[in-house]
Amino acid sequence: MRLLLISNSTNAGEAYLAYPMPRIGEFLRGVREVAFVPYAAVTFSYADYERRVQARFSEFGIRVRSVHRAADPAAMIRRAEAICVGGGNTFALAKKMQEQGLMRAIRNRVKAGVPYVGWSAGSNVACPAISTTNDMPIVEPESFRAVGAVKFQINPHYLDANPEGHAGETREVRLLEFVAANPRRYAVGLREGCMLRYENGRLELLGSRPMRIFKKGLTPYEVQPGDDLSFLL
Numbered sequence: 001m002r003l004l005l006i007s008n009s010t011n012a013g014e015a016y017l018a019y020p021m022p023r024i025g026e027f028l029r030g031v032r033e034v035a036f037v038p039y040a041a042v043t044f045s046y047a048d049y050e051r052r053v054q055a056r057f058s059e060f061g062i063r064v065r066s067v068h069r070a071a072d073p074a075a076m077i078r079r080a081e082a083i084c085v086g087g088g089n090t091f092a093l094a095k096k097m098q099e100q101g102l103m104r105a106i107r108n109r110v111k112a113g114v115p116y117v118g119w120s121a122g123s124n125v126a127c128p129a130i131s132t133t134n135d136m137p138i139v140e141p142e143s144f145r146a147v148g149a150v151k152f153q154i155n156p157h158y159l160d161a162n163p164e165g166h167a168g169e170t171r172e173v174r175l176l177e178f179v180a181a182n183p184r185r186y187a188v189g190l191r192e193g194c195m196l197r198y199e200n201g202r203l204e205l206l207g208s209r210p211m212r213i214f215k216k217g218l219t220p221y222e223v224q225p226g227d228d229l230s231f232l233l
Contacts, residue, residue, distance in 0.1 A: 001110050002027070003149055003198040005126055006119035007156045007190040007207075009087050017056045017119075019193060023206060024117055025060040027197065028082055031115065033063040035080035039096035040088025040121040042138065049086060067102070077105040080114060087120025087156075090133035094125060095141040103147050110149045120156045123190070127153045132178055132187055134171075150198070151185075152232045153178065158189030158212060175214045183216035186232055196229075203229040 004027045006020045017024070028034070034057065038049040050066040057064050064084070067073035077083060083106055085093070097103050103125075110116050118126050124133050129144040132153040159171050175187050190196065194207030205211050210222040223229065 001149060001198055002113060002115040003110070003126060004115070004117045004195060005123040005150075005154060005190075005198075006117070006195040007123065007158070008192045009119045011193055016052060020119065020195060021056055021059065023195060023197070024057075027117065028060065028062060028115060031062055031082045033065060033080075034082040034084045034117070035076050036064045036066045037083070037085040037093070037097065037102065037122070038066050038068055040086055040090065040093035042089050042092050049088075053084070053086060067100075074101040074105040077102055077109060080109060082115040082117070083109060085116070085118040085122030085125060087118075087122055089138055090121040090124050090130050090135045091137045091139050091141060093121045094130050094144075094146060095139050097125065098142045098145075103145065107147050107149065110147070116149060123154050123156050123196075126150055128185070129153065131182070132175065150232070153182075153185060153187040154196070155187060155189050158191045160212075172212070172214075172220060175212075176220070179214045179216045185215075187214040188212065188232070189214070203233055205229065 010016050011019050038046040041049045046068040054064040067076050070076040124130055125146040126149045127146055128148045130146050131144050132155040162170050178187050189212035191209045194209050197204045197206055205225045210224050212220055214220050
């Protein structure tokens with residue numbers, strides 16, 4: 001498998017996809033066209049999303065074709081040279097992907113070695129389930145089941161603290177609840193500006209910030225870029 005799972009598309013104060021684009025270009029070197037899944041978009045159109053991503057991917061000579069234009073989106077995935085899934089609302093994304101049979105189609109293609117790039121919700125759906133999303137359930141998917149390209153759960157945009165004056169649960173508390181309810185599964189807090197790359201059987205944390213690890217029975221702890229992450233596989 002070849003996976004590039006990105007926490008967020010855009011760092012504060014930067015242009016869209018500015019920080020991950022060099023890594024995406026490197027990861028997709030030699031790819032001429034990607035099948036793009038835009039279904040996490042809610043307040044703007046799929047066509048707008050396609051155009052926005054195309055504007056950045058054009059820098060590397062890569063054509064972006066959105067599955068929303070295909071008569072048979074799953075067939076488009078089965079023929080894809082590479083697959084890209086954008087961020088937005090994870091529930092909206094999962095619902096549409098399940099309706100169109102894209103979860104299974106992507107799983108099969110990824111297992112066959114087709115490169116997969118996702119950010120935010122697009123990284124979350126690469127996990128076994130969407131249960132560690134930050135998003136509101138604005139629509140109801142068939143289930144929480146997702147692609148399952150990796151065996152662990154990702155919480156994108158991971159934050160260490162609540163805003164000042166907020167007394168609700170921290171992100172850590174919510175992830176501790178997840179691992180308590182799912183004791184066999186690891187969850188990782190992937191901070192903004194970071195990504196996970198899986199190639200040649202090796203999982204690597206990229207970025208300048210550590211990643212937080214959650215597992216039932218373990219005190220949450222940090223791993224650094226360059227650390228051995230084979231335990232997650």
